[in-house]
Amino acid sequence: MNSIALACTAALGLLLFALGLSVSILRSRVGVQSGYASEPDQLLTKLVRAHGNTAEYVPFLAVLCLYLGSQHPPHWQLWCMVGVTVCRLLLVVALIAWPSMRKPNPARAIGALGTYAFGAGLCIALFNG
Numbered sequence: 606m607n608s609i610a611l612a613c614t615a616a617l618g619l620l621l622f623a624l625g626l627s628v629s630i631l632r633s634r635v636g637v638q639s640g641y642a643s644e645p646d647q648l649l650t651k652l653v654r655a656h657g658n659t660a661e662y663v664p665f666l667a668v669l670c671l672y673l674g675s676q677h678p679p680h681w682q683l684w685c686m687v688g689v690t691v692c693r694l695l696l697v698v699a700l701i702a703w704p705s706m707r708k709p710n711p712a713r714a715i716g717a718l719g720t721y722a723f724g725a726g727l728c729i730a731l732f733n734g
Contacts (some may be wrong), residue, residue, distance in 0.1 A: 609683045610674020613690040617663045617670075620693060624656035645706035655700040662693065662720060669727040678730070685726040692719030 631649050632638060641649045670686045678686075696716025703710045 606671075607674035607678055607683065610670045610678065610686055613686040614667045614670045614674075616690050617667050617693060620697060621656070621659050621663045624652065624659055624697065628652050628656050646704065648701075651701050651706060654706065655697045658700070659693065659697060662724070666690075666693070666724060666727070669724070669731075673727060673730055682727065682730045685723045685730070689720055689723035689727065692716045692723060696720065 699712035
């Protein structure tokens with residue numbers, strides 16, 4: 606198994622579980638056990654959205670990284686794994702750190718577009734296997 610593929614999978618998994626834990630802790634602190642206010646400026650709203658978005662992409666990305674990582678991937682596939690991992694992290698930072706989710710921001714756009722591009726590259730790599 607390729608160590609870069611394992612590192613990317615570990616980083617994606619830690620991101621998912623750290624966001625889940627953060628949502629749970631914040632829910633406990635603010636006394637909201639279910640749902641959230643749909644106010645794009647609230648931290649709970651931003652964390653829930655970051656966790657939900659991460660949960661939508663990370664499982665399949667982890668499968669791609671693990672499978673391709675077991676097949677002695679060429680350098681371009683490893684770059685795609687690193688790229689998609691960095692883009693997922695960037696997207697989360699962009700959702701949480703910006704004052705509001707009302708307007709798009711450059712980091713969020715780069716994170717989303719990078720996820721699509723690098724993720725598509727990893728999917729295309731499956732055809733070469």
